[in-house]
Amino acid sequence: MISSCDLLKNKVCLVTGASRGIGYAVAKRFAACGAAVYANGRREESLKELLSLNGNCSGSVIPLYFDVTDSAAAKKAMMQIKKEQGKLDVLVNNAGIMKDALIGMISKEDMHQVFEVNVFAVMDMLQLAVKLMSRQNSGSIINLASIVGTNGNRGQMVYSASKGAVISLTKTAAKELASRHIRVNAVAPGVIDTDMFRSIGEEKMKEKINLIGMNRAGTPEEVADTCIYLASDLSVYVTGQVIGVDGCEVI
Numbered sequence: 583m584i585s586s587c588d589l590l591k592n593k594v595c596l597v598t599g600a601s602r603g604i605g606y607a608v609a610k611r612f613a614a615c616g617a618a619v620y621a622n623g624r625r626e627e628s629l630k631e632l633l634s635l636n637g638n639c640s641g642s643v644i645p646l647y648f649d650v651t652d653s654a655a656a657k658k659a660m661m662q663i664k665k666e667q668g669k670l671d672v673l674v675n676n677a678g679i680m681k682d683a684l685i686g687m688i689s690k691e692d693m694h695q696v697f698e699v700n701v702f703a704v705m706d707m708l709q710l711a712v713k714l715m716s717r718q719n720s721g722s723i724i725n726l727a728s729i730v731g732t733n734g735n736r737g738q739m740v741y742s743a744s745k746g747a748v749i750s751l752t753k754t755a756a757k758e759l760a761s762r763h764i765r766v767n768a769v770a771p772g773v774i775d776t777d778m779f780r781s782i783g784e785e786k787m788k789e790k791i792n793l794i795g796m797n798r799a800g801t802p803e804e805v806a807d808t809c810i811y812l813a814s815d816l817s818v819y820v821t822g823q824v825i826g827v828d829g830c831e832v833i
């Protein structure tokens with residue numbers, strides 16, 4: 583686990599959904615590795631802990647409050663980054679929601695909500711980031727997918743479909759943007775110990791952990807370390823990939 587380094591020194595990064603879970607760990611780790619991190623949260627108080635890192639790490643954390651489904655607000659946030667930094671090196675599309683239900687029980691409202699956050703907002707943020715990155719002829723976009731996006735899972739038709747879409751849009755964007763040196767990769771976590779995982783309840787949590795070769799849930803920091811690699815120049819020739827972070831989960 584990387585606690586600090588200078589791999590992201592002078593990099594300007596935007597992390598969506600940084601208030602908790604994986605996004606929080608990514609923003610915290612990026613700042614520890616020297617990045618100027620624009621951390622997205624929906625509510626002011628939600629980024630308090632991250633902002634307290636300022637002065638205690640080699641990078642910095644700058645708050646950006648908006649809902650990723652609000653296109654106009656996302657555009658405004660991107661304009662702020664352009665004005666303040668003149669560039670964007672890394673976008674981490676992390677914000678996501680999960681609504682589990684068996685096929686007969688899924689409501690139209692849930693289908694729409696999951697796709698609004700997990701797919702449409704990801705494409706929107708990607709489009710906005712590419713405008714900035716194209717001018718500088720470089721950039722790294724990291725999309726949070728999921729192991730269920732490739733394997734599927736009982737009770738997760740909508741969520742797994744949304745993550746499958748994230749994987750295919752990642753591969754397509756990588757092909758389209760490679761000539762501009764903009765890399766696009768996906769990270770596909772298995773079971774990671776966050777509020778999202780805990781929301782399934784104790785019994786299901788145990789069942790899921792039994793399917794993991796390493797016999798434990800991953801930590802948000804372990805996902806963040808893979809994001810550091812993809813954000814850094816260590817991965818300059820890596821694009822269009824889906825990197826599993828799942829402790830050998832068998833589903």
Ligand SMILES: NC(=O)c1ccc[n+]([C@@H]2O[C@H](COP(=O)([O-])OP(=O)(O)OC[C@H]3O[C@@H](n4cnc5c(N)ncnc54)[C@H](OP(=O)(O)O)[C@@H]3O)[C@@H](O)[C@H]2O)c1
Nearest residue numbers: 599601602603604624649650677678728773774776777778
């Ligand atoms: N945990 C896992 O086992 C797992 C496995 C595979 C993939 N993933 C993916 O990894 C990502 C992070 O998951 P997590 O486990 O860290 O989830 P989490 O603990 O539930 O946190 C989700 C984050 O997304 C934010 N968010 C949700 N909707 C948003 C919106 N409309 N606008 C802005 N922010 C929004 C939340 O903000 P608020 O605090 O305001 O709600 C929160 O910061 C997601 O894309 C998820 O699908 C997670």
